Amino acid sequence: MAESILADAGILGQSCRDLSDLLLELACGAGAAVITEEVFKGGDIRSLSAWLEAQPSWSDFPIILLTRQGGGPERSRQALDLMDLLRNVTFLERPFHPTTLIAVVQTALRSRRRQYDARTRLEALSAATAAAAAAQAAAEQANRSKSHVLAAASHDLRQPLQSLFLLTGKLAAGSLGPPERETVDNLGRALAAMKVLLDAMLDVSKLDAGIVAVSRRDIRVSDLLNDIAASYRDRALQQKLDLRVVSCSAVVHSDAALLARILRNYVENALRYTRRGRVLVGCRRRGGHLLIQVTDTGIGIPAEKQREIFEEYVQVDNSARDREQGLGLGLAIVRRISELLAHPVSVRSELGRGSTFAVAVPLAAAPAMAAPPLPEPDAPQPWRLVLVIDDDALVLMGLVAMLERWGARTLSASSGLEAVEKLRGSTTLPDLIIADYRLRRGETGFAAIDGVRRAAGHPIPALLLTGDTAPDILRDARSRDLRLLHKPVSPADLRRALANRWE
Known part of the structure; x- marks a missing residue:
């Protein structure tokens, strides 16, 4: 009778004589099952329970159980046991109106379709995750190579x-x-x-x-800047550039050698790409950090290149690959050191007008004692x-x-x-x-x-x-x-x- 009612509503069904037949049909694929409680009298429900237990994580197969009057979980201990075994089960007491059966089955089928949609999304997500993992592994292998x-x-x-x-x-x-x-x-x-x-x-x-071992201590920025001025003053004079190093009384907490390497690479680049004008080294306080900046009046960097320049072998205005301008590793080294020290680096530039490179260094908690x-x-x-x-x-x-x-x-x-x-x-x-x-x-x-x-x-x-x-x-x-x-x-x-x- 249930099969006839559903067929009139355009819902295709397949009759099963017992639980064994039902399991065969479930293996072929089904959207929901309508079962009478009499099937479980004398039948082995464990095989059906095992099939339901073995469902993948996305699946929760819907079952509509037709019970006698008063056979629902409100008044029947057996119905409560069946709820635990059958998991996603809806009890429908007989007699029922045909439209009630149709509505309950249609609801179950919609639920099942949503489960299949979830499976599709999960498979797509899994494939994307696997692709991302493979891409990351390939990138790491390429980096090792x-x-x-x-x-x-x-x-x-x-x-x-x-x-x-x-x-x-x-x-x-x-x-x-x-x-x-x-x-x-x-x-x-x-x-x-x-x-x-x-x-x-x-x-x-x-x-x-x-x-590379990191040795952090409190550093007088003036010591770093004085070294920069002494190291590059003659070179700037030879290039007829005005190198200005603004004094700074701040004390920062960092690795002196690695921080100096960042600043030297900044100044090296500024002198290399500045044909006239000046190079200015100075500092600004930003909250708990000191922003050490190197500003030049050089050729500038196109906007689309400003992220790339911290990668290996990327150079601006060196299409001829003049080795006197280096290999393009200076800023790649800066990026690695900044990541090692957790000192963010940044660049602002305007093509034809110059650039400002900066590194943010934590200020020392208290004034440093004189270093021995x-x-x-x-x-x-x-x-x-x-x-x-x-x-x-x-x-x-x-x-x-x-x-x-x-x-x-x-x-x-x-x-x-x-x-x-x-x-x-x-x-x-x-x-x-x-x-x-x-x-x-x-x-x-x-x-x-x-x-x-x-x-x-x-x-x-x-x-x-x-x-x-x-x-x-x-x-x-x-x-x-x-x-x-x-x-x-x-x-x-x-x-x-x-x-x-x-x-």
Whole structure:
């Protein structure tokens, strides 16, 4: 009778003889079920209850249960039990008016359609979430790949550059006439410029590796600004620019070296892109922060580029890729440092009129006490014998020549095994090991140093030279408390490292 009433209302139905038939139809798909209570007398309701329990989270299958008069949950304990088992159940007592049955079934079907709509939305949301996760994973992988490529390229460039540094240093120490001296000086300046570019790449690798330690303290801003003025005054005069640094008595809480790096990169950019006029460095208080600003009258930045300029290799007005204007890493380093310090950075610019770059630094809670003077570095320790390990013959020759010119005796080897053999043939243990990181046949400088130390029976102090900027190498060296020097190492850098290696 119920099937006939629903059919007259245009609702298609399928009759089932028992619960087993019902479960088969449910497996094929149904919008709702109309069940008489007599079906449950002698029938096993557990299979239906298990099917309902196994529904996905979006589904709550509607059931209309036709009961005898007085069989509803208000007066029947059995009906209450069925409510728990059947979950989304509507009780309809017989006799009922046909329109009541039609209305109840139509309501159940609308509810079921809403459930299917919810499923569609959930699937779309799940797909979007998966796509977003995949995109994030791809971006992270691309960033890791970029860092590895950057590190490998940096290593390949630094290795021959190290040879040039050492050989140029040897030339500069000789007797040269004025033309030759000028050529050597120009070569030195070109190598120094290349080193600046590679060091910028190294800074990016260090920041991406998360190994840059932050040391926060109260800082007098006047000290930072005085250093800026002293460092860039001559360069500004050469460019016929007016560099003005406005005094500031504020005290901020930050990392002095990292904050200075942000400001220096700002000033470097201002001087690079300002052809006439001035560069102004000043401060403004903003609540609990000090806004340190660098304003120039340079070329300005188009509005559509102002977000991009904090990304790697983005430069304004350098379509010719003039390397004297850098690699476009300065502001990328600023962004990374600002994130590390939680110091927001910003830019305001008008094309053709100039730019203002700013960093917001927290003000110190109280005036800082006078900082104690830094101790003078220890005087260079006398070293008699230096063991040098490098598989590049040119670098090895250059290092040995430089060390011997400084008065040291040397042992040289191209591998850790050869170094141990040389050590066994020597009557004196080396005072210092200088080893390259990448040696032949996959050997590392870490392994070579460890082998020499084991053969010597004590931890000989060591310096590790590398052209590799991979984050894992930087972390490994840091964990070993090993002094790391990145190629190209200039003669002055090496001599300072030797003098301060115990600091």
